[in-house]
Amino acid sequence: xxxxxxxxxxxxxxxxxxxxxxxxxxxxxxxxxxxxxxxxxxxxxxxxxxxxxxxxxxxxxxxxxxxxxxxxxxxxxxxxxxxxxxxxxxxxxxxxxxxxxxxxxxxxxxxxxxxxxxxxxxxxxxxxxxxxxxxxxxxxxxxxxxxxxxxxxxxx
Amino acid sequence: xxxxxxxxxxxxxxxxxxxxxxxxxxxxxxxxxxxxxxxxxxxxxxxxxxxxxxxxxxxxxxxxxxxxxxxxxxxxxxxxxxxxxxxxxxxxxxxxxxxxxxxxxxxxxxxxxxxxxxxxxxxxxxxxxxxxxxxxxxxxxxxxxxxxxxxxxxxxxxxxxxxxxxxxxxxxxxxxxxxxxxxxxxxxxxxxxxxxxxxxxxxxxxxxxxxxxxxxxxxxxxxxxxxxxxxxxxxxxxxxxxxxxxxxxxxxxxxxxxxxxxxxxxxxxxxxxxxxxxxxxxxxxxxxxxx
Numbered sequence: 001x002x003x004x005x006x007x008x009x010x011x012x013x014x015x016x017x018x019x020x021x022x023x024x025x026x027x028x029x030x031x032x033x034x035x036x037x038x039x040x041x042x043x044x045x046x047x048x049x050x051x052x053x054x055x056x057x058x059x060x061x062x063x064x065x066x067x068x069x070x071x072x073x074x075x076x077x078x079x080x081x082x083x084x085x086x087x088x089x090x091x092x093x094x095x096x097x098x099x100x101x102x103x104x105x106x107x108x109x110x111x112x113x114x115x116x117x118x119x120x121x122x123x124x125x126x127x128x129x130x131x132x133x134x135x136x137x138x139x140x141x142x143x144x145x146x147x148x149x150x151x152x153x154x155x156x
Numbered sequence: 157x158x159x160x161x162x163x164x165x166x167x168x169x170x171x172x173x174x175x176x177x178x179x180x181x182x183x184x185x186x187x188x189x190x191x192x193x194x195x196x197x198x199x200x201x202x203x204x205x206x207x208x209x210x211x212x213x214x215x216x217x218x219x220x221x222x223x224x225x226x227x228x229x230x231x232x233x234x235x236x237x238x239x240x241x242x243x244x245x246x247x248x249x250x251x252x253x254x255x256x257x258x259x260x261x262x263x264x265x266x267x268x269x270x271x272x273x274x275x276x277x278x279x280x281x282x283x284x285x286x287x288x289x290x291x292x293x294x295x296x297x298x299x300x301x302x303x304x305x306x307x308x309x310x311x312x313x314x315x316x317x318x319x320x321x322x323x324x325x326x327x328x329x330x331x332x333x334x335x336x337x338x339x340x341x342x343x344x345x346x347x348x349x350x351x352x353x354x355x356x357x358x359x360x361x362x363x364x365x366x367x368x369x370x371x372x373x374x375x376x377x378x379x380x381x382x383x384x385x386x387x388x389x390x391x392x393x394x395x396x397x398x399x400x401x402x403x404x405x406x407x408x409x410x411x412x413x414x415x416x417x418x419x420x421x422x423x424x425x426x427x428x429x430x431x432x433x434x435x436x437x438x439x440x441x442x443x444x445x446x447x
Contacts (some may be wrong), residue, residue, distance in 0.1 A: 046389050062352070072349070073347050073349065073350065075347050077361075080354075100350070143357065146360070147357075149348050150346070150358075150382070151319060153380060
């Protein structure tokens with residue numbers, strides 16, 4: 001008999017959720033789905049509804065900015081073990097950038113609306129989720145500031 | 157040298173400064189290479205034909221006659237004592253004048269000066285090089301030396317960052333190194349055109365991607381003073397402690413031998429005790445804003 005493995009194993013293996021309690025992960029998995037993006041495929045576009053976020057299992061995703069009159073610009077790439085997207089947490093739940101798969105990319109997507117409802121109903125779960133997102137956001141903000149500083153001071 | 161093949165030449169001898177370190181020695185420009193925007197490389201040979209011994213991490217004072225002198229790290233292979241290689245960024249009067257020189261012109265050279273990278277300290281360890289933009293130039297002699305002695309080290313990893321895909325210094329060489337089976341090269345850029353398949357982010361992203369055994373890794377960092385701390389932070393996050401990190405610093409080198417005081421950094425003179433320091437010996441100075 002073929003054993004069909006659920007997404008719980010992938011959630012447990014992903015660095016973003018691996019230290020979460022099994023109970024909490026059991027709640028989260030109800031909002032999860034497995035997805036694969038082909039190389040070059042657009043995952044989401046700026047201004048679109050931010051109704052998901054993604055745990056990258058393997059692959060690479062380019063975060064792009066549309067620059068009117070110019071070629072789109074990649075400002076960051078995300079890779080195995082990274083998370084993609086936090087606009088689902090922040091009203092009005094619209095994507096701030098474009099995201100495109102740079103290569104075949106396998107992800108676990110999590111339904112933002114579903115998870116928001118579960119977080120509202122279970123503040124402990126909400127805290128667990130925020131506790132994981134805030135360091136990622138802080139790290140990326142800090143990293144962006146460092147690049148800004150380097151760009152400004154380059155040549156000194 | 158621009159290749160990476162093992163050199164049959166002898167291991168570098170200890171550097172010897174000329175009898176009078178204040179007297180420049182004339183060198184002829186044998187080759188002038190335009191690098192990325194605002195950077196160029198000079199290959200210099202001594203007019204007296206005598207070899208020039210130096211160690212990775214040392215620098216020279218290059219003199220444009222009638223204009224002035226500037227401190228520039230040596231960026232060639234120290235096993236080739238027949239020539240000096242310097243990669244230079246145009247930032248001031250002297251380097252602007254230097255950029256206008258051509259093959260056959262003569263410059264003055266004083267040196268070599270400064271404390272070299274401690275390559276022997278890394279024997280038996282994984283070796284991690286962290287650098288960005290033109291910082292690869294002062295690290296290149298050390299990378300060459302580690303590759304000459306490749307069997308003495310564990311993993312060899314280069315983490316390099318630049319602003320854009322057109323600003324990658326020694327790009328051909330990075331491709332060659334990446335093509336080796338015994339070396340990792342992680343390149344990041346701050347931004348890139350859509351469709352670029354490489355990694356976009358800071359050097360910290362390259363450090364995050366690198367594979368090494370942190371407790372037995374020695375890191376050599378060559379970044380601007382401002383960007384050194386974020387690099388150290390990224391290394392600490394990967395488990396490399398400050399006593400296993402070497403950094404290079406440069407500030408207003410003038411005499412090169414520690415008596416003019418222009419390059420003083422707290423209790424040290426960078427031209428003499430530096431430019432290479434073990435990070436834990438100077439980390440407190442980084443936090444002193446007045447320095």
